[in-house]
Amino acid sequence: MELTDGDIKLRPFRLTDSARLVQLANNENIARNLRDGFPNPYTVEHAEAFIRKFKDLDPPTFFAIEYKGEYVGNIGLSKGSDVYRKSAEVGYFIGEEYWNKGIASTALNLICNYGLANLDIVRIHTGVFEHNQASRRVLEKCGFIKEGVFKNAVYKRDQFWDEVRYAKTM
Ligand SMILES: CC(C)(COP(=O)(O)OP(=O)(O)OC[C@H]1O[C@@H](n2cnc3c(N)ncnc32)[C@H](O)[C@@H]1OP(=O)(O)O)[C@@H](O)C(=O)NCCC(=O)NCCS
Numbered sequence: 001m002e003l004t005d006g007d008i009k010l011r012p013f014r015l016t017d018s019a020r021l022v023q024l025a026n027n028e029n030i031a032r033n034l035r036d037g038f039p040n041p042y043t044v045e046h047a048e049a050f051i052r053k054f055k056d057l058d059p060p061t062f063f064a065i066e067y068k069g070e071y072v073g074n075i076g077l078s079k080g081s082d083v084y085r086k087s088a089e090v091g092y093f094i095g096e097e098y099w100n101k102g103i104a105s106t107a108l109n110l111i112c113n114y115g116l117a118n119l120d121i122v123r124i125h126t127g128v129f130e131h132n133q134a135s136r137r138v139l140e141k142c143g144f145i146k147e148g149v150f151k152n153a154v155y156k157r158d159q160f161w162d163e164v165r166y167a168k169t170m
Helices: 015-025 044-054 104-117 132-139
Strands: 002-003 008-011 062-067 068-079 087-094 123-129 145-157 159-169
Touching: 002 104, 002 123, 008 104, 015 044, 015 068, 044 145, 062 104, 068 104, 087 104, 104 132, 123 145, 132 159
Parallel strands: 087 123
Antiparallel strands: 002 008, 008 062, 062 068, 068 087, 123 159, 145 159
8 A cells, every 4th residue: 555645655664675774764863863662773683673563564554655766764653552542653754865855744644644534543643852843843734733741751862851742633
């Protein structure tokens, strides 16, 4: 399954994406904005394990982002469980050389429209480290509402950060 808007396409991962995923993801400027579960350094073993885990999900919820036919980043929805099962958390990154071309904003709109229409959810949310102005702008451009600030919720690289929580509802 593929989702397309102009130059941007979301498609399932392939095992052959692993070397390129390492090139894109092995970057401190990306890792510093994500949870420690996102490896740094990011090795080919990490890439292969990630792709194996997410490439055949049914329904698909994790996608490779292509820009003009090139694989440039990842985006995915993780559905909640128990009373949170009608919500999903969104996560994404774009390779640094492709920043500020509108790629994340288009990919986020595509996955939100798809998720809200097909995954039996009414809400998509995420938390952004306070210093991540680019991601906050992406979320605002895509109609996400700032719901609150969780003081000192994030401890990353020996420092505390506030987390800014955003959501979009049906
Ligand atoms: C956040 C990220 C996904 C944005 O991807 P992108 O494709 O560059 O995003 P877009 O081009 O769609 O939009 C970026 C917006 O942020 C703005 N921006 C970029 N850097 C900024 C800064 N330092 N301060 C304020 N705004 C900034 C851009 O101008 C643009 O807004 P505009 O369209 O109004 O001009 C990318 O920077 C990234 O992968 N970062 C590391 C991982 C990450 O932070 N993931 C999200 C975790 S919540």
